[in-house]
Amino acid sequence: MSRLISLRFKKIHLVLLFGCVFLVWNFITFYTLSSKPRPMNTDKEIQLVNQLQALEKAMSKQAEDNRKILSGLQHLKDTNSTNSNMNLTNSNKEGVLPILMIACDRTSVSRALDKLLEYRPSASKFPIIVSQDCGHAETAEVIHKYVVSHNITHLKQPDLSNINLAWPQKKFVGYYKISRHYKWALDQIFVTMKYMAAIIVEDDLDVSPDFFEYFSATYPILQSDPNLWCVSAWNDNGKEGMVSDEAELLYRTDFFPGLGWMIERKLWLELRNTWPEAFWDDWMRHPAQRKGRECIRPEICRTSTFGRKGVSKGLYFDKHLKYIKLNTVFVPFTKIDLSYLEKNKYDATFTKMVYSAPLLSPEEVRNGAQPTSSVVRVEYTTKDSFKRIAALLGIMDDFKAGVPRAAYRGVVSFMFRGRRVFLTPPSSWSGYDTSWT
Template sequence: MVPRTARSLCDIRFLLLLAAAAFIYIQVRLFATQSEYADRLAAAEKAESQCTSHTRSLIDQISMQQEKIVLLEESKKVRDEEYYQLKTLVRALEKRNLEALISKNEVPVAAVVIMACNRPDYLQRTVDSILKYHSSVSSKFPLFVSQDGTNPDVKSKALSYSQITYMQHVDLEPVHTERPGELIAYYKIARHYKWALDELFTKHNFNRVIILEDDMEIAPDFFDYFEATSTLLDNDKTIMAVSSWNDNGQVQFVHDPETLYRSDFFPGLGWMLTKSTWEELSPKWPKAYWDDWVRLKEVHKDRQFIRPEICRTYNFGEHGSSMGQFFKQYLEPIKLNDVHVDWKSADVSYLREDKYLVLFRKIVSDAKPVHGPDAVPTAHNLDVDVRIQYSDQRDFERLARQFGIFEEWKDGIPRTAYKGVVVFRYNRTQRRIFLVGPDSLRQLGIKHS
């Protein structure tokens, strides 16, 4: 039997052995943990070093960019100051030119602005045509050229004329078309028109403005025509504008240089409007296609336009934004008036709405009605005024095609129409052809025969 003392000593040794093993295990684990921590710490220090280096690089780049921004701001200040000085100079020149062009004792009839962009040769032809007839009325019709953009040749050409006040529209805003494939030129043109008309009506405070484009020649009585109709435009609020253009003014369709018409269709191409009308149009001016916009019923609101039988402008612009559309067929054959008309003695009061309706009703009523599929051949063989009724747009286009006049409609209105009636001369004679809409006789107060 083992003594108790010996057995206790053996237990103690066993416990010490276990404790030593546990201590050694703990030391091994501690060493492994310290080693792993040291590796992580080294990796963290390396990452921190890289981050610090990258941060310093970014700080250096930001510092360089800030220096560039400061330089750009200083450059901008210099340019702004130069721009302000140039703008002040231009205003002073405009004021001096206007004082030279306008007699202090005579209120101008209308400012005349030529809208230009990048065609110096066209601009010269237009200005030279105007200056032929302008000297005797220079104080009544101060001349402006409004250039859209920075074409140096156009600017140089415009500034070469002492009789003209030069304006420049520089628009750096990007153009965003509303539909794919649209030409941005139509958007830029609309912006230019709004800017130029705001300048003339608001800044220069003209009561009327005549708008021309840089591809037009004018007739000898151009200025007298607009002066004669200016009072009518002021006093008859059913007239929105006066135009020098007839879409069906080709040589074979006109005869009388003294005849003027009212029309529900805006002709454009050399037209005069008042300040009050512009104040209505300017706030809602469209982004593009301004001329078609004016032709909308919701815009002209049943107001009408005065147009001549024989054009007082000739459009020679075969090359431009519209890329020669209609030029050969409709524009090139236009007759420009070359007959002297004494507009100073002319009575144009018959164009007032109340008088004109009575007058037009009579001439349409007196025209011989022609019906049936042979209406056009029959009209060719008659020696009196005739009227042919069309049933709808397609029927009108068929008749227009046979006679050779404009077929186009805008917002339900044929070009040149009054109450749906399109009138033109037959083969350069006094005879008139009336194409009459399905509701025209009722609007005119004519009973069906």
């Protein structure tokens, strides 16, 4: 097809060339005749002038026709070129997983970028895009150095206006600005740049050596499974001593973890029109957005945070985040069969494994009862009983829209003094109670 178009262009160019030569010759003749000294008017002269005027009119018409032909050909060429470039761009973005880093006023963004660059296997498959809010000049200077040295992209959120809130909400203004920034940044990735998927991180995250490998291997599952809506690098109960050494172990979870997560463009297009003004992560966890969909999460976190400074004033960091264990070994996930994560396989296997474990009280677990059992189960029936058991065994005790952190089908899996514990609802469990908040 392209060769046929090329031949047609060559033929048309030859026709136009001869046409132009003809027009130039006639123009020279006309100019020569019209510029000679004029003798007295005769009938023959009048006849010649009339002929030249007719020729001039014909030349003008031919020139206009040629202009239209050239314009049409140029339009056809431009259209073909644009379509080819669009197809090439879309084709090039298939399988590309950009890293969107949300940044603000931390000059330590360099630490996060250094880790990503250290472990990144391919700049073309994993382009890094830093979206900066706050307008902090020192942080912008740090990011710019990476633009020069590593060809990353630096976006600047244009809306830095104040958000006026009534007194009771004024202390949450930071959460409003974060939500505003996320919406703008995700629009840049999925609406403007039209990437098919993206991995979202923040400027205070370290990543594991297999961070990119993990997302590369789980991306096809995210694409093919309509029951999944995200892949996360985070385990909310991933403290040292509460996870096993099985770095390759992955789970499905009903809880949206965040802190290093991947979504597809189609999900963003679904969410963007109702994006909240604040507390976007809790909004994501609400049934109206989640719609029963799940995420993949690891046993051992593939991210950890070093950002004590933040909108939570460091309280959450000191109490919990600084104890999270970051995976340090490379797991070749792309060479491992992850089909066990497919919902039709996972649910049956997971349920059988959980409810076949011996049932103990939380006090018995703490005291080491049944030491020969490497896997045990503890049951909760109410919100208060869950919180009491969580406090005894050291896991996160809060709920979001009725879902405990890291839970799947109401079950929370963790390690306690060297053995696996499943904190579960009764086997008759029929769904989350959204009043448990």
